[in-house]
Amino acid sequence: MYVLPVLCVLYLLCSAPTSSQDWPLDCTPRKTVPYHSVDGKLFRENDVWNYTTMALREDLGLIILGTRGAIFALDINNINNKKASVKWDVTEKQQEECTYKGKDSEIDCQNYIRILHGTDDGRMYVCGTNAFHPMCDYMNYTDGQLLLQNSQEDGKGKCPFDPFQRYASAWVEKELYSATSMNFLGSEPVVLRSSEDQIRTDFKSSWLNEPNFIYMDHIPEGENSPDGDDDKVYLFFSETAVEYDFYHKLAVSRVARVCKGDMGGQRTLQRKWTSFVKARLECPVLESQLPYLVQDVFRVCPAGLTTCVFYAVFTPQMDSSDYSAVCAYSMRDIQHVFTEGKFKTPVTVETSFVKWVMFSGDLPTPRPGACIDNAAREQGITSSLELPDKTLQFIRDRPLMDQEIGPINNRPLLVKKGAAFTRIVVASVVALDRATYHVMFIGTETGSVLKAVNYAEDNTGETFIIEELQLFQSSEAIKILRLSNSKGHLFAGSEVGVVQMPLSSCGRYKSCGDCVLARDPYCAWDLTAAQCATIPSPAPADSKLIQNLQNGDTSGCPPPETAKLVNRTFVPGNNVKLECEPISNLARQEWFVGEAALVLSDKHHFHNDSLMILNASAADAAVYSCWSVERSHGRKYRRQKAKYQLALRTNGDGRWVLPTSPQARSSHQRLVGLQILVVLLSVTLALLVGWNFYKGHLTLPCKLGRGQTHTDGSPGEAPGAQQPLQHTEEKTSAPAGNSNNNHANQENAIPMDGHAPEEESVI
Ligand SMILES: *[C@@H]1O[C@H](CO)[C@@H](O)[C@H](O)[C@H]1NC(C)=O
Ligand SMILES: *[C@@H]1O[C@H](CO)[C@@H](O)[C@H](O)[C@H]1NC(C)=O
Secondary structure (H helix, E strand, C coil), X not given: CCHHHHHHHHHHHHHXXXXXXXXXXXXXXXXXXXXXXXXXXXXXXXXXXXXXEEEEXXXXXXXXXXXXXXXXXXXXXXXXXXXXXXXXXXXXXXXXXXXXXXXXXXXXXXXXXXXXXXXXXXXXXXXXXXXXXCEEEEEEEECCEEEECCCCEECXXXXXXXXXXXXXXXXXXXXEEEEEECCCCCCCEEEEEECCCCEECCCCCCCCCCCEEEEEEEECXXXXXXXXXXXXXXXXXXXXXXXXXXCCXXXXXXXXXXXXXXXXXXXXXXXXXXXXXXXXXXXXXXXXXCCCEEEEEEEECECEHHHCEEEEEEECCCCCCCEEEEEEEEHHHHHHHHHHCCEEEEEEECCCEEEEEECCXXXXXXXXXXXXXXXXXXXXXXXXXXXXXXXXXXXXXXXXXXXXXXXXXXXXXXXXXXXXXXXXXXXXXXXXXXXXXXXXXXXXXXXXXXXXXXXXXXXXXXXXXXXXXXXXXXXXXXXXEEEECCCCEEEEECCCXXXXXXXXXXXXXXXXXXXXXXXXXXXXXXXXXXXXXXXXXXXCCCCCEECCCCXXXXXXXXXXXXXXXXXXXXXXXXXXXXXXXXXXXXXXXXXXXXXXXXXXXXXXXXXXXXXXXXXXXXXXCCEEEEEEEEEECCEEEEEEXXXXXXXXXXXXXXXXXXXXXXXXXXXXXXXXXXXXXXXXXXXXXXXXXXXXXXXXXXXXXXXXXXXXXCCCCCHHHCHHHHHHHHHHHHHHHHHHCCXXXXXXXXXXXXXXXXXXXXXXXXX
């Protein structure tokens, strides 16, 4: 009953523009797809948990799944088809050592597969936490089998010790880049390139300060760079800020990057990054005082590397609110800050307090943190080993940029109250208008995935949530999302299983209006087949397909069918409920009696999916129709969803009704109580009378002949008990017919008054 008002409040919260920023509209998902209605496949194995590491091998037609103690190879087209699996358990000795160090043997001292990358020679690189003793190995898939090569590589600095700690990694050519903690306590964060010349970050809080690593990505910027620039590896994380005066520890989101060709310095920064620079990443939500923290990132490069966009989900820190957000960052903006921006520098104020302010002096050349490019080569510097000490010392002490990196359009793409966002992937699809749309799939803490689109190619338009799909039970957070754009599948992992889901299920939209209003770039209404179907790729030019993503304009649709007339009868004095399922969460209902619009009153109550007529009387007999009305860009789409002929019940009709409202039920219970009392009193009376007969105080009236057999003590069968009961039945069954059918249509009418009939009248 309260769903509608709550939805309205949410809708207002989401769509009301605030003074400082226009809010993304419509943060209520248009449709909600419940758990059992999702068109998905679930994979889980008995006694296997933590399905939270995944690698797609589209080349092999596989999805490789890392869990606790095992790796699986599943068919990418159907995850229920298990191709192979291999166990990788901890040894007893390792488990003992881990337990001895104070860790829980069942939880911590297991082998959680955390790193899975395809290598360039067709194999895979795998690491596991291995009872707080991380190890890595190569694995290949040959003849339908997964084979671990047992190469026993130390995983320190590559894979976390602690299975609960977040980390990030990327495989670039022959090398693993990793961001994790390299000690048992988890207190030594590192960004590491594992190769013969291992390069890592310095152990300084100005480099990494209690970081939470999120995402790492290789961008081959060097490929066609006119400046002879290098490839880069970007890292997204959050950490405790050094640059703010705040009485608490304040966390901020960051993006950092290193150059692929970095070899470290000769004297200064030996075997350390000379190109590690970082900047604050901002996602401004409301007038929130505390910065939001990045939780996951996905990169999309629509037309080459210069157009790359990072989509990131953010949640508040210290539970300061219950909003989550998506912000998108253009790589150009990030590059601009790193290559042109000013640096921050620490200054000591008073005696020991350090404040970070903008560095306004002259920068050494080559520019600190820059990759080796043509300009450096012209100066005779061909590798980071040849960089001058001045440049290296500068970057060693000042890896933080002064300027922060803001999102595209300076505001979030999406802000939503409710379950926290956990992960994001973004699919690209060419729609009927031949434009490419980026469809966000956002995982939440409560096991659902939101499907949302911004309809402007540059992400400056309106964001719309097409649907929310409940993939797991609400207690199961989405811990990983992977996308196969070419196969059209989404893979979502949680601690209990993996779900494979198609990127669209157009068949769920049953009418042209519903299909067009969905504004799903994958779906269009096929006028010939009269169904909502996936757009073929490439989109046909001259087909009978209707899609209108920008406005959800349904005017091309054939006129919607009207609803079938349903006959309903009612008993005067009862409540009548007429159902009407709205088309979507954004639709409203309008009810009509004949031609006249119904308005809310003491008598007529509108619910989300029904109309309630209280205390119906003969005057309420009429034709009622319900219209679902959905607005999209100022246009209204109206569709008749239900039509009822409501009539007074005739005497012979013989159907009546169980009370369902709590109020009615309690009055009903009172009546039952009264009845039992009457029965008990009657039984007592009967026993008394019987005793008197027995004693010969009274003579037997011949009228009661059939009921005279002696009672066996059961009150229900006491002959005298019939009289008051018959009386009750006579009195109450008159308006409503007999009670045999009392469950037949309990939703139709609900007795509210004390004269309602009782189902117990036949005993
Ligand atoms: C693994 O899954 C179990 C069962 O859901 C859960 O209790 C545990 O916290 C998970 N472990 C990690 C490291 O996430
Ligand atoms: C897989 O491993 C086996 C045994 O180590 C090796 O003979 C084979 O060449 C490998 N296959 C690939 C594709 O690397």
